[in-house]
Amino acid sequence: MRQLHIHARKGLGQHFLVDSTSLEASITAAELSSHDVVIEVGPGLGVLTEQLAQTAGQVIAIELDERISSLLQKSLSRLPNVTILNANILDMDISNLLQQTVPGPSSDYKVVANLPYYIAAPILRHFLEAKIKPQRMVVMVQKEVAESIVAASGKMSLLGIGVQIYGKPSIIKYVPAESFHPPPKVGSAIIRIDVYKQPAVDVDIAGFFRVVRAGFSAPRKQLRNSLAQGLSISPDNAAELLNKAGISPQRRAATLTLKEWAELYNCVTNTISIEN
Structure with a gap:
């Protein structure tokens, strides 16, 4: 980094991965072939980018920091299958990105990245909610975020539901802080998300997430109260909806499964309007 005259910017959540075993774990988990198109968000110093380019057919690296994107455009110019773009991934339409950078009609792609932790959740949602979704995502995120994403009912979170409705997540590897420069103040983990062809429910x-957000509006409260608060209805009406869905009004949002949320959503939409 010193040789390249680059200093990590705290405001962009920059922590550059320098541990080769973690890089290898991400590559292995992605199961890449020469036919794969890979989108990488936040390529940093380009170490993962180079590894991806050795296996994937095409790598599209999106870097917000203009200093780094300019450097990578020069240092990786020898790799014909790598495209470096200076942009904010959250401002990009994935369909347009693929049309502009990938030759041929295929729209299949994978995401492999060490995500900036402060916007990891929005980036995950951006891809999973896109019209053209990735086949698979292998990403580094904060340890607590990873555990929230893979949690089962009992420890479910809004983020976990937001991921699990679109794909099956699993933790591939925990990564200690010393694997980065500079070291972050939190632990990290590599997760893999195998994206479904259709949502799980x-x-x-x-509308579904309108109900889920309502249920999580006061996650420590019983659902009869949190759902009432989130949907602006009375606790008695909320309890009635929950009973119709076969869910105890005394339960809490974190204990519901995806199927239970779907059943509750159906009961809510058949009874009241949930338009914003």
Whole structure:
């Protein structure tokens, strides 16, 4: 980094991975072939980018920091299958990105990245909610975020539901702070998300998450109270909806499964309007 005259920017959540075993774990988990298109967000010093380029057919690296993107455009120019773009991934339409950078009609792609921790959740949602979703995501995130994403009912979170409705997540490897420069103040983990061809439950996604957000509006409260608060209805009406869905009004949001949320959503939409 010193030789390249680059200093990590705290405001962009920059912590550059320098541990080769973690890089190898990400590559292995992605199961890449020469036919794969890979989108990498936050390539940093380009170490993972180079590894991806050795296996994947094409690598599209999106870097917000103009200093780093300029450097990578020069240092990786020898790799014909690597494209470096200086942009904010959250401002990009994935369909347009693929049309502009990938030759041919195929829209299949994978995401492999060490995500900036402060916007990891929005980036995950951006890809999973895109019209054209990735086949698989292998990403480094904060340890607590990873555990929230893979949690089962009992420890479910809004983020966990937001990921699990679209794919099956698993933790590949825990990564200690000393694997980065500079070391972050939190632990990290590599997660893999195998994305479903269709969502896990057959619901209107926007309406479904309106109900889920309502249930998590006061996660420590019983559902009869949190759902009432989130949907602006009385606790008695909320309890009635929960009973219709076969869910005890005394339960808490973290204990519900995806199927139970879907059943609750159906009961809510058949009874009241949940438009914003």
